[in-house]
Amino acid sequence: MNVPHAQHVLVVEDEQRLARLLVSYLQAAGYRASAQHDGLSVQATVAAGDVDLILLDWMLPGMDGLSLCRALRANSDIPIIMMTARAQEEDRLDGLDSGADDYICKPFSPREVVARVRAVLRRRPAGTPTPGLQIDDQGMRAFVHGTELALTPVEFRLLKRLRDAPGKALSRDDLRTWVYEDRRIVHDRTIDTHVKNLRRKLEEAGLAEAISAVYGVGYRWEARSAQQP
Structure with a gap:
């Protein structure tokens, strides 16, 4: 059954x-x-x-x-x-x-x-798989329904961090530390901009509402089913 x-x-x-x-x-x-x-x-x-x-x-x-x-x-x-x-x-x-x-x-x-x-x-890591999404760690590439997303290195690392922690609210500081390996000083608004661009690219590829904002904290990966384009 x-x-x-x-x-x-x-x-x-x-x-x-x-x-x-x-x-x-x-x-x-x-x-x-x-x-x-x-x-x-x-x-x-x-x-x-x-x-x-x-x-x-x-x-x-x-x-x-x-x-x-x-x-x-x-x-x-x-x-x-x-x-x-x-x-x-x-x-x-x-x-x-x-x-x-x-x-x-x-x-x-x-x-x-x-x-x-x-x-x-x-x-398998807790964050995999999300239906329709495939991530090539070695090649730093991501695909939705077989179509490669045009991601910057920062956007790819954001996607990887969020996807591997489904349902968990990640702070902007956590994301900043993960994304910028040189620990540079980056304003919260910079992270917001990167997340906004990543979310737009995911939605355009058919993976809608995958990233949610958590008020006063940061962002959360919802791991919802991908929508067919």
Whole structure:
């Protein structure tokens, strides 16, 4: 039975009987779960938001899982667990090197898969993911529904700090310390201006009302569902 607002696990597996079995076990564990049977449409699904983790088969029609994992990692930090019958150490290393968070070999117990999903999601930072938003930490880039935002370095650091503390009121002093690593003296109005510009860019990209002002304190990330553009 699906639970409203539960985390969504996307099963990408061309063996449809196995995909249905995994979806059933995930739903019984309280997750929302759905399945796709080839690699070609997955990137569009992830870019549209509302996917919290991907169970990704290695051998897929259209686009293999290893190539798909690398493509997703170009602009997304969504958790990925690779599933494959290729049990050699070199294969496991290839899967992890491609950006996968975990690796599980077939044949496996569906209960073990659910446990792996739970463990990977438990390790994620509290602020991830926000539906429709992907952040590339290394590249200092952010995407909404697959479209890159034109952010300044200051705006990117603001976004990262707010997104990683959902629901928490962050003071202007906290944000100033995070944004300006050289600890320069910056007026509160400067932070307000940066937040205003960041909020405008998020709204134009389809992520409305993500940042709220907290009177007398600073700002809060609401982590609401992204709106489709």
